[in-house]
Amino acid sequence: MNIVDAEYDVVIIGAGPIGGYLSRRFCESGHSVLLIEEHEEVGRPFQCAGLVNPHAMDTVGIEQSILTGIWGARIHSPSGTAVNIGDSQRIRTLSVCRKIFDEAVVMQAVEVGADLLLSSRPTSATVHEDYVSLDIETPRGELAIKAKLVCGADGAHSWVRRRFRMGNPRELMIGFQIEVAGYRGEEGKLDMYTGSDFAPGFFAWAIPSRETTRIGTWTKASLLGGRSCEDLLRKLQSCSAWSSRFEECTEIGRYCGPIPSGFVKRPLIERVALFGDAAGICKPTTGGGIGPGFKQVDLLVPELSLALNEGDLSSRRMGKISKLLDEMSGDQRRKRALRDAFLTESTDSELDEIFKVWSKPEVTSLINELGDIENPIPLGVKMLREVPEFRKLAGRAAMAVLWG
Secondary structure (H helix, E strand, C coil): CCCCEEEEEEEECCCCCCCHHHHHHHHHCCCEEEECCCCCCCCCCCCCEEEHHHHHHHHHCHHHHHHEEECEEEEEEECCCCEEECCCCCEEEECCCCCHHHHHHHHHHHHCEEEEEEECCEEEEECCCCCCEEEEECCCEEEEEEEEEEEEEECCCCCHHHHCCCCCCCCCEEEEEEEEEEEEEEEEEEEEEEEEECCCEEEEEEECCCCCCEEEEEHHHHHHHCCCCHHHHHHHHHHHCCCHCCCCCCEEEEEEEEEEEECCCCEEECCECHHHHHHCECCCCCCHHHHHHHHHHHHHHHHHHHHHHHCCCCCCHHHHHHHHHHHHHHHHHHHHHHHHHHHHHCHHHHHHHHHHHCCCCCHHHHHHHCCCCCCHHHHHHHHHHHCCHHHHCCHHHHHHHHHH
C-alpha cells in the first residue's frame, strides 16, 4: 500500500504492547489506524522485567509467550530475614518472553487492519481544526500523514508528550537488569531483596524465566548517592546473606530503562492522547505497566471512538474523556503512599522491624489471603488498621493510604 500523503482516523506512535493493543481496539471499533515504530523490529530493545499479570494475558491470549508461572515469593529484609509467601495452586503473575509477547500483540492489530511502519519516526506534528498533520521519517523518505487523532504510546521519553507539552510523570525511576543462567532460586518463586545498599527506597528482584533468571534493581536517581545501578547490583550479588545464590551465574544480557509513574498533567488534549508509559501509567509499587496500560486502553477507546464518529475531538471533549482516568490516578496515589509507608521512607532498621512482623504466621497468612501484586491496597489497608506495629512505623504515609 502506498501511504504517501495518506489519511487515517488514528495514528499511533510506538508499537509496544500498549500501542499494539490500542491499535487493535481502534481497528475493531471500525477506524483506520497507522502504527509507527522507530525500531526495525517490534520487541527490541528489551527494557522490562517481563512480568504480565493473568488478567492482562487473558486480554490478549498470547500463552505461547509464557516462560514461567510464578505463584510465590521469597521477600528478604536488609539483614537477611526471609518471608515466604504464596500458594502453589494460585499463579500470581507470569514471566514472559517480551519479544514473542510484543510481536504477537502488534500482529493482532495488523490482522484486524492496522498498517505498520517500522524504522520510522515523527519529525513534526501540528494540530489543525479538523486534523493533525504529521511528517514521518521512514527508510523510503519522508511521508506526510493526516490523522483525526494522534496517540502517543512511545514510552517514558515520549516524543508526542514533549512535542505537545503535556507534562511529565510524577516520578521517574531507573531500572537496571541482567539476565543470567545459574541462579539458585526456587521453582515458581521470585526473590525480592530490600536494603539501601542495593535498592535504596525500593527493591531488587530475581525472576525465574524458564532456563534463565532476570536479576535487577530499581530506584530514584535522587537516592543513588553517586552510585550507579550497576554498582547496586554488584552489591546485591556480593551480600553474604545470599551471595551463594549468585556464585554460578553467567550473564547473558543486560538492560536499563526508565520507569515513569504518576499521570502527566494533560494526558488528553485536542486531537492528542497519551497511553502507557508516555502517560505515566506504571504502578508505583512494582513498576509494571502492561496491566494498567491495557486497562487505560479499555477505559478510553470506547469514548474516543464515539468522539471520532461524532467529529468532536475538541479540548473540551478530550478533557471530559480524561476524567475517566481519575480513578486510576487516585489508585496510583494510594499505591505510592502504601509503597512509601512500608518501603521508600523506611530505614534499613525499620524494614527489619517490618519483616519481623511480616514473618509472624498470622500476618503471613493475611498476606497470602489478601495479597495481590496488581492491587496491594486492600492488604495494606488491613495491615495498617489491624497491626499496631505498622501504624507506628508508617506515620502520615499510612494515613494517606487509609484516607486517600
